Amino acid sequence: MSAVRSARAANVQARGFSTTSTNLRAGPESPHFIEIPRIIQPSNPIKPKVKGTLPVPREIFPARRTDKPSPQYLEAVSPARTTKPSRSADKLERGQQLFNQRMADRRRSHLRESLSVLHQRKRAAENTVFNRSKASQERRQRILDQPEPEDERLTRPSVVAAMLAPNDTFLRDANRDQRLAFSKARLEAKQAEKQAQQQDDIHSLYMNARTFITTEEQLSAEIDRVFPDGLNDAWRNDHQPGENVWNLGTPQTVQSIVNETRKSETARWDVTQDRVKQLGEQITGGKL
Structure with a gap:
């Protein structure tokens, strides 16, 4: 009875499809393990998807460099050789020099x-x-520019030629003069506003010109003053010497500045003075 069961189990485990030599070598995890009939007409080849994007090619001859293809540019970018190979006693070294010069x-x-x-x-x-x-x-x-076809001319509805609109006919704008006048006035107002702003900027530049750094000597002096060698007296506090700007504390935030104007009488006085100064500038029309 056990022999019959073993024979039946062997029959059940046998595969009901044919395999080639290639399929026999392929494992069960391979898609070629089971032979599937192929269609006679092949499908269109799938174009492989290329990852990424190609960079924009650089313009070799830009419009601002019109001298690139000229002989002067070629001579400047690839100058002729000026050195000669040294007469070394070592033949190997001399051969290497000659090879490098030929490559150059x-x-x-x-x-x-x-x-x-x-x-x-x-x-x-x-x-x-x-x-x-x-x-x-x-x-x-x-x-x-070609003339009208004869078949269209003969088959179109009969209309008097005097009633046909010419080709250059266009509708006139009834409010053209009013619209142009409004545009002109708006342009003049913008130009006047721009000119006034420019004059105000020039005046502000003139008033603040005394604090500008215009020479290297002034820049060096300012750097030496802000970042002196050794200890800086401006960074000194009651507990630490002036070797670090953080001795003065952390920078002020917007919230701290707003709260300071509410708590300190000096801060409120400074804000009032700034407002009075701005009011005087508006009245006099210039920077104070």
Whole structure:
């Protein structure tokens, strides 16, 4: 009875499909483990998805560098060799020097040739685009200038020629003069406002010019004053010497400044003085 069960189990485990030699070598986890009929007509090949994006190619001959394809630029970017190989007693070293010089000469020639060829290619591409655009414009103009087809003229409704609108007819703007006058006045107002702001900026610059740093000596003196060698008396407090700006405390925040104007009488006095100064500037029309 046990022999019958073993034979039945063996029959159940046997696969009911055929496998080739390739499928026999493939494991159960491979998609080729089971042979599936293939279609006769192959499907379209799937284009592989390329990850990332290509960078924008750099403009080799920009508009601001018109001297690039000139012989002077080529001579400046690849100057001729001025040194000669040293007459060393070591033949190996002399051969290495000669090889390096040949490679340098080859790089110079390749650079000059590549710049010339690229410039010719760019000119050819620009001429192709220009000729194509010119031909398209000429074709469009010929289509616009051609007479009306005879079949359309004979089959269109009968209308008196005097009643037909000419080709250059356009609707007149009834409020054109009023709109232009309003635009002109608005432009003049903006120009006057801009000029007034410019004059105010110039006056402010004149009033504050005495505190500007215009020379290297003034800059050096200011740096030495703010960052002196050794201890700085301006950074000294009751507990620590003036070796660090953090001795004066953390910088003020907006909230601390607002609260200080409420608590300190000196701060309120400074705010009042600033407001009076701004009021005087508005009355006199200049900086104080």
